[in-house]
Amino acid sequence: QVQLVESGGGVVQPGGSLRLSCAASGFTFSSNGMHWVRQAPGKGLEWVTFIRYDGSHQLYADSVRGRFTFSRDNSKNTLYLQMNSLRPEDTAVYYCATEITRAFDYWGQGTLVTVSS
């Protein structure tokens, strides 16, 4: 079965950096685009970024463009989200998700990022 496991969350000061990882299994990882979606405490869902199956193309939400970088290592079935210049409004649970049917088909359990001094 599809399994996505995020890691790397934690507490960071404003202006700091953090790198999230997402380990994938149970499907053909190298054939599918992947996403990060976040959810601020008590708030709704917000799409953050997408990466093409081969890592050749990424899309970013306006709120993170220029600060976040999405990459993948298909040899390790792992995604990486490098987050720089973090702001308090980036505080959220970050979920990685697969795209198989032109939707966010499967989700990980999420990892909490807290940006606070």
Next chain:
Amino acid sequence: QSVLTQPPSASGTPGQRVTISCSGSNSNIGSNAVNWYQQFPRAAPKLLIHSEDQRPSGVPDRFSGSQSGTSASLAISGLQSEDEADYYCAVWDDTQTGWVFGGGTKLTVL
């Protein structure tokens, strides 16, 4: 302020049919298929409906989706207590070149 508009809450009694609306624009719902997600407290979201009206394996046929023009709806028939959750619509937006979500609807089973 979300790009897609959903009512913040909805409710119904067991056995009833409830619908949750999702309103957008020509650049999103008017041009692309809507997906719906279900989220229980302290859990990750789960895909409920994709490609406007398709149910992933394991999703009961009590759940159905539809869309027309710049609006979409999620219908739940034969409401059950375990359907109490938050529901989100999402769709690709051609103008924003990204995915957009509705603000979510909290469904209460009375």
